[in-house]
Amino acid sequence: xxxxxxxxxxxxxQTASPGELTLLLYNGCIKFIKKALQSMENQNVxxxxxxxxxxxxxxxxxxxxxxxEYELSNGLFQLYTYIQEKLSxxxxxxxxxxxxxxxxxxxxxxxxxxxxxxSLKRGGITTS
Numbered sequence: 001x002x003x004x005x006x007x008x009x010x011x012x013x014q015t016a017s018p019g020e021l022t023l024l025l026y027n028g029c030i031k032f033i034k035k036a037l038q039s040m041e042n043q044n045v046x047x048x049x050x051x052x053x054x055x056x057x058x059x060x061x062x063x064x065x066x067x068x069e070y071e072l073s074n075g076l077f078q079l080y081t082y083i084q085e086k087l088s089x090x091x092x093x094x095x096x097x098x099x100x101x102x103x104x105x106x107x108x109x110x111x112x113x114x115x116x117x118x119s120l121k122r123g124g125i126t127t128s
Contacts, residue, residue, distance in 0.1 A: 059080050
């Protein structure tokens with residue numbers, strides 16, 4: 001079962017457009033923060049740390065792909081930096097509120113991104 005899930009995820013990544021990949025990254029980041037929170041509840045320090053690091057790695061990836069020629073990218077860069085700091089704080093201090101704030105921020109980014117992708121598709125513009 002796990003192998004089938006891994007194969008499905010791998011296929012999804014390989015066939016996704018750049019816009020869809022960004023959406024997958026947002027969803028993955030949220031998933032890992034939630035897993036970190038669950039590990040905190042279970043007092044699993046290793047699991048907490050590992051999942052926060054995975055979430056931070058995704059934010060690093062999102063940040064590194066920004067085209068800094070656009071003003072919007074500068075704002076996103078600063079927001080990603082803020083999220084990175086909050087994730088680090090949540091990891092070190094086991095701060096649930098900081099982690100939940102990150103989930104909220106990333107969820108808002110994801111939802112906005114999803115709406116933008118839908119708008120592009122409705123307009124007949126493809127993201128591939």
